[in-house]
Amino acid sequence: MxxxxxxxxxxxxxxxxxxxxxxxxxxxxxxxxxxxxxxxxxxxxxxxxxxxxxxxxxxSRVVVMYLGKIVEEAAVADLFARPLHPYTQGLMRSIALLDCDRTQPLHVIEGTVPSLHNVPAGCRFAPRCPMADDRCRAQMPALEEHAPGQKARCWHAKTFMGGQDA
Ligand code: SF4
Structure with missing residues (x-):
């Protein structure tokens, strides 16, 4: 290659x-x-x-995708310091770190990725998301900028920035 x-x-x-x-x-x-x-x-x-x-x-720059959609985009340092999408957060928490508590099981994102023939309504991550609510299950959020150079496709991204939901 x-x-x-x-x-x-x-x-x-x-x-x-x-x-x-x-x-x-x-x-x-x-x-x-x-x-x-x-x-x-x-x-x-x-x-x-x-x-x-x-x-x-x-x-230098990361685009996180889930079920065929961009769910987050950011500079690598920003993404690791402050992931704004629950899928990215789940991926980060699934990493085995050297100083992790070895008496506790490693975090897993519950469920499996749905088939592209059976895409969920609303946010595609909703069936697996611990923060999903009725709006998430009904409406797909847009990919929006929530911090300079950092975009996320999530109705609750602002809460991860310490603000109010859109
Ligand atoms: S929009 Fe809702 S379901 Fe989708 S990732 Fe955000 S909180 Fe989870």
């Missing part, structure tokens, strides 16, 4: 789960190589991954 991108002098490299199933040493080598390409060749990289550790280490 990387060789093809070099041969074609691509301006953008789309890397879909490039480190999946690799051990951490090879994963680090691949990521170093991609950062090198980004800096030396001025090649933009869109990284598609479920690995939030990789995201934190190499990305």
């Amino acid at each position: 990387i060789a093809m991108a070099l041969a074609c002098e691509s301006k953008v490299l789309i890397a879909d789960e490039p480190t999946t199933a690799l051990d951490v040493t090879i994963q680090a080598q691949i990521m170093d190589l991609m950062i090198d390409l980004n800096q030396k060749l001025d090649m933009g990289i869109i990284l598609i991954t479920h690995d939030l550790g990789v995201v934190a280490e190499v990305c």
